[in-house]
Amino acid sequence: MTEMVRKITLSRAVRTMQDLFPEEYNFYPRSWILPEEFPLFVAEVRMMKENDPAWKPTFIVKPDGGCQGDGIYLIKDPSDIRLAGNLQSRPAVVQEYICKPLLIDKLKFDIRLYVLLKSLEPLEIYIAKDGLSRFCTEPYQEPTLKNLHQVFMHLTNYSLNIHSGNFIHSDSVNTGSKRTFSSILYRLSSKGVDIKKVWSDIISLVIKTIVALTPELKVYYQSDIPTGKPGPTCFQILGFDILLMKNLKPMLLEVNANPSMRIEHEQELSPGVFENVPSPVDEEVKVAVIRDTLRLMDPYKKKKKDNLSQPSEPASEKKEQLSEGGSTDKLEHDSSKNPEASLPSPCLKQVFPKYAKQFNYLRLVERVAALFIRFLGVKGTTRLGPTGFRTFVRNCKLSNSNFSMATVDILYIDITRRWNSMGMDHKESAPSV
Structure with a gap:
């Protein structure tokens, strides 16, 4: 999975689907792979500028194996790419920069959503009902030659912005430089935005992205995981980084195979002396994701369910017991039989196969991969x-x-x-x- 979601591999997988279903995969910025597609990048940009002289693009260059904003920079022209140096040994992806993002408090932000890929066969996908909104720390302006290098204005990476003097650590999940996504949705809803439509578009983006990654992932999986084992043998929590445009259309920035699950941050007490301080917003989102992943992946869950299954009482009797004195004893007895009864309601929502019918027609390449596995019967590149x-x-x-x-x-x-x-x-x- 780590290999599959690297910037170059992800771009190739999505591009394959863009060739087949251009309208369905328009949530990923136009991308070129460097250095191999540098001549193509130069030629296509020149052609687009000739067709539309008013087009003033900005591009963002991202090293393939980079993380936490390392090595990312913005350019206005292909000639500005830093070909000198180690581009050959450190390939990259260059993408059209999204110049009109949705702003909150005049700041650009992105969304980190946690997605559980529970199994590949059958394909099962869960999305956390809440995520993190990570803010830039300088008011946003559209890119110009003068502000291209202002990373605190253009790059939403938490690991970069935390070093800004404007970064705000907050005890509230609704304020500060890192907030819950639900707090953003609440603000948008108060302004009349159709929140259900925003969520529906995000769910669609997640499913389509995983559908694009699945064919090659299945081939790798088949080469490493013994066939015939019942149930899923592994799972992955993915971190989807998504940007909302001004028109509220979600755009995929990247996918992280190993998203950070830290629920604290470092605070400098004195020069060179740090302590770890709890982060309420991280705890709010991440603890629920880990807890519910373990609940879903518990291999003995079905066995426990079978052992605990007993004739259920009529709903009217349950109501009476809860309203009568001594109902606490009954609840404690129930929770001792089923520990999950005392846990909060699940935060992970199944989106596949729940919405499979809407997306099955996109699984064309996956069916080709299935034929490859079935008929060739070889492991990977054997x-x-x-x-x-x-x-x-x-x-x-x-x-x-x-x-x-x-x-x-x-x-x-x-x-x-x-x-x-x-x-x-x-x-x-x-x-x-």
Whole structure:
């Protein structure tokens, strides 16, 4: 998963889906991969400027393996890319910068949402009902040559803005430089914004992104996880970073495979002396995510449910017991039988397969990957031998009276000879799936 959500891999996966379903995948900024697509980037920008002379774009360059805002910078022209240095050893993605974000208190912010990928087969996705809103610490202005380097204005990364003198640590989840997403939604709702529509668009973005990642992820998974094991053998909590545009359309910035789960921050007491201070907003969101992930992934949950299942009492009797004296004893007895009865209501909401019907038509590439796994039966990039090639031909029902197994063997030898005669450059560029 860490490999799948790196900036270059994510961009490639989403681009594949953009080629197939351009209208459905317009939530990801136009992107180019450096250094291999630098000439293409230059040519496309030049062409777009010629077609629309009024277009004054800004681009953001993100190192592929970077995190916490490291190495990110803004440019106005392709010629400003820092080709000198180690771009060859540290590839990057360059994206069209979103110049018109939604502002709160004149500040740009992004949303960190936690997504649980419970299993791949069947695909199960949960989204936390609340997230974090992380604010810049300088009032936003559209990018100009003068303010391009003002990171506290343009980059929402918490790890950068915490070093700003304007960063506000707050004991309230509704104020400060890091707040709950629900507090932002409350403010928007008070201004007449359709909050259900905002959430619906975000859920759609999350599902479509995971659908884009799933095909290759399944191939890797199949190569590492033994087949035939019942139930999910692993899970992942993902951190989706999303930006709301001025028109409230959500845009995907990136996906984190290992999002921070810290619920405290460092405070400098004196020069060089720090202490860890609780962060109410982090605790509010992250504790619920971890707690509910463990509840959902508990491998013995079904067994416990079966053991605890007893005939339920009529609802009228339950009401009477709760309103009568001594009902506390009854509740304590219930919670001792089922510890989850005393826990808060779940914060993780299932969005897939709940909304599967709406998105199944997008799973085209995933079905191709399933065919690859089923018919080739190979692990990852393991080379296919002559017996495996015969099995593949049989499973695909390609052999007939005119295409005998002897012909299949000759075809295998011919393909192998051609492959071995290819240069290494061609082999490396050939797709594995």
